[in-house]
Amino acid sequence: MDLFPDSLPQLPDARLDYRAGWLEPAAADRWLSQLLAETPWQQPRVRLYGREWPVPRLVAWYGDEEATYRYSGLIHRPRPWTPLLAQIRQRLEAAVGQRLNGALLNYYRDGSDAMGWHSDDEVELGADPLIASLNLGGTRRFDLRRKGQSRIEHSLLLEHGSLLVMAGPTQHYWQHQVAKTRRPCAPRLNLTFRLIRSTP
Template sequence: MDAGAGALQDSIAGFGDNLLPFDGELYLIRQFYAPPESDRLFAMLMTELAWQAEDIFIFGKWVKVPRQMCWYGDADAHYRYSGVDHAPLPWTAELQAIREKVERQCRQRFNSVLANLYRDGRDSMGCHADNEKELGPDPVIASLSFGDERLFRLHHKKRKKVSLDIMLGHGDLLLMAGAMQHHWLHALPKTKQLKTPRINLTFRRVVA
């Protein structure tokens, strides 16, 4: 499998058309995991992963992250962002099995996964791009969702009026690739709607 970035249309199977109009690649498979298996994995991830609260350094001060998170991966897959160095926990057997299934579908290699737990509608992810140098110039990131559906919002960095909203549901797999992280920002905004927990796994390849 090729761990590099670039145009993926000829190398991925089952994702359908690119959802971005320009400047990057974004693909979606609904119910990559069927509901019964998604239910099982959601329950397992809730109880077996080492969820923790975290502070990050942003806009000149330390702030509490509005979600819980944990980082798993190969021993050398250290990842630093917002002033925090993340040393990977060793893969669990279930995370390893999920990784292998995602790798087969995406035809990419991933050596780490960032897990986020959104406990209710008040938990969120701010507007950002996954453009840290440890991810390489054009990172390929596979994002797998379990639990309650949440809005995934994108907007173009320069063309402020160009945006895209996607509802990500139970078992959905989203693939971000090409130049997307250079040109687009993405977020999981807060909502006043009643929301039950949602888990997101973002598989990445950290490079030296």
């Protein structure tokens, strides 16, 4: 069953639900401004091919006390929910019908900030993780490809105030990215809420 009436055409072995304008424009503007101002952004460094590189975006991890999250060789211990993030979580839980105990905030300052190909398939997310992705600010293209393939199978534009939900077997069979772009684009904030089922 689809969460939203205007869901995307279904890809095989995936469940994607998308709603443009999930959040009313005035609230989207207000949330974006407040989150950018109050979040203690960090830029972790990851080791690739024997060298350390800064991740190409700013990040912050919030969650319940037990929601420690490990990805890309980094361990993220949660900051406590702010009043605004607690409000957003409550609204998202009502929308997706599932408890969510952690949120990764990604701040894309311009088109040179990006997220490389990956799947959200860490063991602490469980067998069929649900990822609720709230998008605020500039529109960026979101690409999907089959695991083991190089060709982009599907792309969509993630707009201000939109919500994308990935669930079911999606992370087993698909990877996604937000690629760099030379096109002018406004700063973008992406909040991905999830349920951490176990800790490292």
